[in-house]
Amino acid sequence: GDSVTQTEGLVTLTEGLPVMLNCTYQSTYSPFLFWYVQHLNEAPKLLLKSFTDNKRPEHQGFHATLHKSSSSFHLQKSSAQLSDSALYYCPSHTGNYKYVFGAGTRLKVIA
Amino acid sequence: EAAVTQSPRNKVAVTGGKVTLSCNQTNNHNNMYWYRQDTGHGLRLIHYSYGAGSTEKGDIPDGYKASRPSQENFSLILELATPSQTSVYFCASGDAWQQNTLYFGAGTRLSVL
Numbered sequence: 740g741d742s743v744t745q746t747e748g749l750v751t752l753t754e755g756l757p758v759m760l761n762c763t764y765q766s767t768y769s770p771f772l773f774w775y776v777q778h779l780n781e782a783p784k785l786l787l788k789s790f791t792d793n794k795r796p797e798h799q800g801f802h803a804t805l806h807k808s809s810s811s812f813h814l815q816k817s818s819a820q821l822s823d824s825a826l827y828y829c830p831s832h833t834g835n836y837k838y839v840f841g842a843g844t845r846l847k848v849i850a
Numbered sequence: 851e852a853a854v855t856q857s858p859r860n861k862v863a864v865t866g867g868k869v870t871l872s873c874n875q876t877n878n879h880n881n882m883y884w885y886r887q888d889t890g891h892g893l894r895l896i897h898y899s900y901g902a903g904s905t906e907k908g909d910i911p912d913g914y915k916a917s918r919p920s921q922e923n924f925s926l927i928l929e930l931a932t933p934s935q936t937s938v939y940f941c942a943s944g945d946a947w948q949q950n951t952l953y954f955g956a957g958t959r960l961s962v963l
Contacts, residue, residue, distance in 0.1 A: 747892075773951070782940060782954040783893065828892065836881050836900065836950050838942075839909065842892035 743772070743831040747842045753849055758801075758816040760844045762829030765810060772812040774803055775828040777843070783828065787814070819848045853877065856941050856955035863962045869928040871958050873941030881944045882924040883952065884908070884916060886937040893940065899924055931962045 746761040764772060777783040787796040789805045789812060796803060801816045814827060828843040854875045863869045873882065880901045885893040885908075895908030897916035905916040913935060915927040924943075928935055939958045944950040 771950075775952075782956050783942075783952075784954065785951050788951060826892070832950060836944070837895070837898065837906070837908070838883060838944070838950070838952060839895055840885065840893035842890065 742766075743829055745829040745841060746844055749845045749847060751847045751849060752819045754821055755818050758814070758819045758823065758846065760814040760827050760829075760846065762803075762812045762814065763810050764812065771832060772803075772805060773830055773832065774801070774812075774814050775830065775840070777826040777828070779825070783826075783840075786827070819846075821848050821850065824848045854941055854943050854953050854955040856939075856958050859956065859958060861958060861960045863928075863931045863960065865932060865962060867931050869931045869935075869960065869962075871926040871928075871939055871941075871960070873924045873926075873943075873955055874922050875924075875941075875943040875953070876922065877943060877945070877953070878921060879943035879945040879953075880921070881950060882918065883942045883944075884914075884924070884926045885940045885942065886910070886935075887940060887957075888937050896926065896939075933962045936960060936962045 743764045772789040774786040775783045776786040787803050803812050803814045805812050826843045826845050828840045831839040857872045883898040884896045894910050896914050899905050899918040902921050917925045941955040942952040944952040
């Protein structure tokens with residue numbers, strides 16, 4: 740069946756270094772993929788979602804490109820900021836709208 | 851911006867008591883979800899719904915019931931609350947015409963003593 744795999748756990752980066760959080764999918768078709776972000780004591784919210792065409796979604800300096808050849812939708816940012824410290828999710832979203840988030844990737848940016 | 855409102859925001863319950871968490875959305879979304887969040891577990895899906903009158907089990911439904919009496923409202927019911935259900939609960943809504951982008955409520959912090 741369709742599935743999405745996200746690198747879980749803690750990623751610690753020094754401010755100013757590039758960010759890449761991994762998300763790969765397994766699907767018989769090109770799915771809609773998402774990145775959500777949750778800051779401390781806040782609700783999760785949408786950060787990015789894939790498009791059906793070749794556009795690369797961007798928001799707040801983050802971008803993600805859907806690569807069909809590698810079945811990936813990695814989240815990237817050229818330069819990490821302290822305010823990027825948060826929990827990031829790449830949820831599994833099947834055709835019947837069952838939305839599974841998992842443990843997510845915690846990004847900690849240090850000075 | 852889609853609006854999802856949860857109530858109460860904080861709740862202290864006693865073991866064995868009944869707890870009802872409410873969620874209201876004003877965006878006419880078909881799909882609604884209940885998640886719980888515990889440290890180290892991220893968001894875990896408890897129940898979800900495709901529309902009024904429907905409820906589906908998520909990944910951790912044991913000990914929880916759900917009710918969707920209308921398009922706008924989706925409740926999570928703990929008939930016999932236990933300390934292991936102490937958690938933060940999030941409700942979300944979404945719809946197919948937005949590729950089911952989810953909009954979350956602010957969360958309910960539940961403590962079962």
